Amino acid sequence: MDQKAQEKYFATYDAILRKWPVPSEELDVETRFGPTRVRRSGTGRGTPVVLLHGVMGTSLSWYPFVAELAERHTVYAVDTIGEPGRSVQTRPVQSGQDQADWLADVLAGLSHEKFHLVGISRGAWLALDLATRSGDRISSVIAIEPGGFGTIGLRFVLWSFGQMFRWLLPAPILRRIFSGDPYARRTLAPLVIRGLKYKPHFPPQYVFTDDELRAIDVPVHFVLAERNGVFDARELAARVEALNPRLRAEIVPKTTHALPLEEPELTISRILTLVADDTR
Template structure:
């Protein structure tokens, strides 16, 4: 099975919303369809400079980066990816059944972009995919910046309950949402129809893998973990674990932040990406 919408009407409604949000992309962009062994992957390119590849969280699509891209594209070539197997403009033709498949897919995407090395920036599942590539197919990876990454034993039920609570807030009026959730309410309101209409897409992806100690030890590129103090996992324990295993790693725990860290801390998110993609990682907290 490959990822697909439940019917034509659901697909049409989704892509109408997708196009409406696409028009909010604040800088010039070019849309690429990168061929991979699992199907054509849609990538949105903006800016010039040292390349950054952005990997969204579940159901987010490349468009979830629209609040960040103006600052990033002013200094870098930014590639925002629609992950294959999820709703978006990528077209899956073959199932991804394992973490090796996921690494092969992302390696194919990077090869298609044509750079010797890129910085990978991921949120949640996107961060998992970036770290997974660094453990399995690291040749094209200059570094990994992982915001609230998956792959560290988050209980499924706990994630589902958190997601229900988070998404339920997206229906609140702006004034109330501003009081109960950090960040710009307009971002959640903009992305809300896309996420909810994407629920009529049958997702196809490999089961989420939990990283072993040996896999983490194998990461040999600069790596930066940014975790929320109120993460779905115990952030201090995760930070201690990766600091003891990953050779060239830094960690940061953001006070008060949850798994929705990127929505709650837009300025911090952009600042950390820009600092990480710099030549010497200047500006990152020690």
């Protein structure tokens, strides 16, 4: 990304940041791969919640959800290293182990004993990948439309680009063609589109093996879209529940990979319900 494109990108980033609905503190957490920008909101009791975004989304993709989450929990929203955002990569991330080490460094730098990890798409893959290697700092994982369970083909890529550019349509039209909040889509679309000029610096997602899923020793709740586009949701739900009693899955009818934007209230409800046990 050249300087001019970078300036436009961060101008858009900062404009969306001003829409962050609750007071927050910006942290730069040192990791072995570079400083990682983390936004802390809320002061609730219990185990904190770490929010991990999908590809190109940045921590700001959580702005439609954070207000209700921060009412009850301390919430950390992360800009994943190697992607557009405010994190600064200083060392190559070359493997899944590197990605896990980066996330482990972030959690260590936040100075809590345990965390609930909540991820969307690639963010869910990051959380699950760490959980397959070590659950030391993980209280639970909520994996919303996770990567790592199928090959991303041309059809899905074309669908993704089509979604992205349709988000620029006027809100009244968006309201007719999409479920959920049209203003969230219109707000986030310019950031994602301007981020396309950024060359990602992370290894490709690998597909989880049965042995890796069996190795997870923390509770995981999968939230899967019925019309996923990458994997068969029913097959995946049956697979993970058969492999490991700690893994549970639900399928949300009539949703796509954009499930959080299509069903924002359900997304918030599931997160709050699943992380509520230790706040009592």
